Amino acid sequence: MLLRRSFQKALLFPIFLLILRCAQPPTEFERFLASHPGSFDVLIKNGQVIDGTGHPAQRWDVLLRGDTIAYVGDVDTALVQVTQTIDAAGHVVTPGFIDTHAHGDPLQTPAFENFLAMGVTTIFLGQDGSSPAQRTLVPWMQQVTAKAPGVNIATFVGHGTLRELTGVNYDSVPTPAMLQQMSTLLETQLEEGAFGLSTGLEYLPGTYAPAYELDSLAKVVGRHDRVITSHMRNEDNDQLEASLQELIAQGAFCAVNASHLKAVYGKGSARAEEILAQLEQARANDVALTADLYPYTASYTGIGIVFPEWAKAPHDYAQVVRTRRSELAEYLRNKINQRNGPEATLFGTAPWAGMTLATVAREHKKPFEDVLIDDIGPTGASGAYFVMDSTLQERLLQAPYIMVCSDGSPTMWHPRGYGSFAKIIESYVQRKKLFSLEEAVRKMTSLPAQTFHLPDRGEIAAGKKADLLVFDPRTIRATATFTAPHNLAQGFRYVFVNGKLARQDETLAPQGYGQMLTAQ
Structure with a gap:
C-alpha cells in the first residue's frame, strides 16, 4: 500500500509542475511576442545597453524590426525567429551619436564615412548662417534623399543666406519691408522641415545684422518651436559675455544654442566657471539655452x-x-x-x-x-x-546642458571632422575620467535629440529609430591628427543607421541608409 502511494506521488508530481508552469503568467517578452507576431531582422544580445538617458548600463538584448527598435530587455531566443544575431558580450550598445554642428556637402560626399567611423549617425548641416542658397529647400532635400547618404541629415536655415536671397546682403539697417522678406522666407523653410535658424554673426553678411533683425527672426523661430544655433558675434575672451548676452536676448522668443562654445585666449577653470555662471543665470531665468563644443583647442x-x-x-x-x-x-x-x-x-x-x-x-x-x-x-x-585652453574647454564640457559637436567635414584640414566623438570616449571618459561613459553618451545622443526636436532618435527604447552602435570603449581610438587629419576613427564595431548595418569594423556598406530628416 505504501509503495503504491509513493508511486502515485511520483507520477503526479511532474503533472503538478506542468500545471503550475501553465498557470504562471506570461513573461514580458512572451506578452510582447503575442502582440508583435512574426520574425525580426536583428537581435543584439548580451550587450551592456547604455540607453542614452544617462541611466546606468543594463545587460539587455535589443530586437530590431525594419528601421525601428522593437524590444529592449531579456529575449528568449528559443521563441523568436531572427535574420541576424550579433553577440555583443564584452561590448556596450548605445544610440548612434548626433553631431549638432557639422559641415559637408551631401551631394558631393554622401557616404560621410568620417562620421560613421566615429559613431555619428545623424548630422546637422546649414551652420554658421549658411545653408543651401535656394528659396525652397524641397528640391535640395529630394536631391539629398536620392544620393542615399550614409548618415541621417538635418538642416538649419542660414541667416546669412536669408540676407543674400532677399537682397539685404550687407545692409546694417534693414527696413521693415526687408525684415518681412527675410521672415517670410524663413517661415517657408521652417514649414518645409528645417530645424531652426543658424546665425554666423562673425561672418559676412551676418555681421551686419542689428539686434532688432535678430529678434524679429527669433520670433518666427519661436512660433514654430524651433531653435536658433549661433556662431556668435565675437568669441574672443574679452567679448564673449557680450556675445552670449546677445544670444540670450533672442532666447526671450525661442530656444537658443551657442555653437562650438569657446573663449579665444581665455585660460583656466576659473574663467570657465565665470562663463558657466552666465549661462546658468540665463537658464534660471527660463531661457532655453544650451551649447555645444568640440574636444580640440584649435578652431578652423x-x-x-x-x-x-x-x-x-x-x-x-x-x-x-x-x-x-x-x-x-x-x-x-x-x-x-x-x-x-x-x-x-x-x-x-x-x-x-x-x-x-x-x-x-x-x-x-x-x-x-x-x-x-x-x-x-x-x-x-x-x-x-x-587659440584655446584645454583646461577651460574641458570644464565647459562637463556642464550637463553642453553637447558634443565636431564642427567638421569630410574635407576639412582638421582632425575634429574625423575624431571628435571618438576622442570624447578615448580621452575624456577612459583616460581623463571627466565624466562617465553614460554621461558622455547622453551628451551625444538624447540631449541633442531633445534640444533639436528629434523625438524618435537619441535613445534605445521600443519605438525609437534603430540608429545604434556596438563597441568596446577600451578600443576606441581617434587617430586623426593635425598633420594627418583624415585618418578614420577606430573601434566602433557595428554602426546601424535606420536598422541597417551601415559599417562593420572597417567595412562600409555598399550603399547609404541615412535619411533626410525634417522637423515635425
Whole structure:
C-alpha cells in the first residue's frame, strides 16, 4: 500500500509542475511576442545597453524590426525567429551619436564615412548662417534623399543666406519691408522641415545684422518651436559675455544654442566657471539655452577672421591695400601675434595645406603680414588656429546642458571632422575620467535629440529609430591628427543607421541608409 502511494506521488508530481508552469503568467517578452507576431531582422544580445538617458548600463538584448527598435530587455531566443544575431558580450550598445554642428556637402560626399567611423549617425548641416542658397529647400532635400547618404541629415536655415536671397546682403539697417522678406522666407523653410535658424554673426553678411533683425527672426523661430544655433558675434575672451548676452536676448522668443562654445585666449577653470555662471543665470531665468563644443583647442575657419571688417566685402580690398596698406599690415601683425603668433595658424587649403603661416612666410622670404596681404587676402585660405585652453574647454564640457559637436567635414584640414566623438570616449571618459561613459553618451545622443526636436532618435527604447552602435570603449581610438587629419576613427564595431548595418569594423556598406530628416 505504501509503495503504491509513493508511486502515485511520483507520477503526479511532474503533472503538478506542468500545471503550475501553465498557470504562471506570461513573461514580458512572451506578452510582447503575442502582440508583435512574426520574425525580426536583428537581435543584439548580451550587450551592456547604455540607453542614452544617462541611466546606468543594463545587460539587455535589443530586437530590431525594419528601421525601428522593437524590444529592449531579456529575449528568449528559443521563441523568436531572427535574420541576424550579433553577440555583443564584452561590448556596450548605445544610440548612434548626433553631431549638432557639422559641415559637408551631401551631394558631393554622401557616404560621410568620417562620421560613421566615429559613431555619428545623424548630422546637422546649414551652420554658421549658411545653408543651401535656394528659396525652397524641397528640391535640395529630394536631391539629398536620392544620393542615399550614409548618415541621417538635418538642416538649419542660414541667416546669412536669408540676407543674400532677399537682397539685404550687407545692409546694417534693414527696413521693415526687408525684415518681412527675410521672415517670410524663413517661415517657408521652417514649414518645409528645417530645424531652426543658424546665425554666423562673425561672418559676412551676418555681421551686419542689428539686434532688432535678430529678434524679429527669433520670433518666427519661436512660433514654430524651433531653435536658433549661433556662431556668435565675437568669441574672443574679452567679448564673449557680450556675445552670449546677445544670444540670450533672442532666447526671450525661442530656444537658443551657442555653437562650438569657446573663449579665444581665455585660460583656466576659473574663467570657465565665470562663463558657466552666465549661462546658468540665463537658464534660471527660463531661457532655453544650451551649447555645444568640440574636444580640440584649435578652431578652423576662413582666414578672413584675422582681417578687419574694413578690408572685407562690401569694401574694395584692392583699394584698401592701395590706400591703407601700412594700417592693414599693422592690424594683421597685431592680430596674428595676439592669436599666439604665425606658428599657431595652420593652413588647410591648397597650396599651403599642412603648412603654418610662419612656414609660408619663410618660404616667401617676407613678413607674414605681407604674405596675408599679397598672397592670400581675406578670402584666399582656411586654416586651424591654436587659440584655446584645454583646461577651460574641458570644464565647459562637463556642464550637463553642453553637447558634443565636431564642427567638421569630410574635407576639412582638421582632425575634429574625423575624431571628435571618438576622442570624447578615448580621452575624456577612459583616460581623463571627466565624466562617465553614460554621461558622455547622453551628451551625444538624447540631449541633442531633445534640444533639436528629434523625438524618435537619441535613445534605445521600443519605438525609437534603430540608429545604434556596438563597441568596446577600451578600443576606441581617434587617430586623426593635425598633420594627418583624415585618418578614420577606430573601434566602433557595428554602426546601424535606420536598422541597417551601415559599417562593420572597417567595412562600409555598399550603399547609404541615412535619411533626410525634417522637423515635425
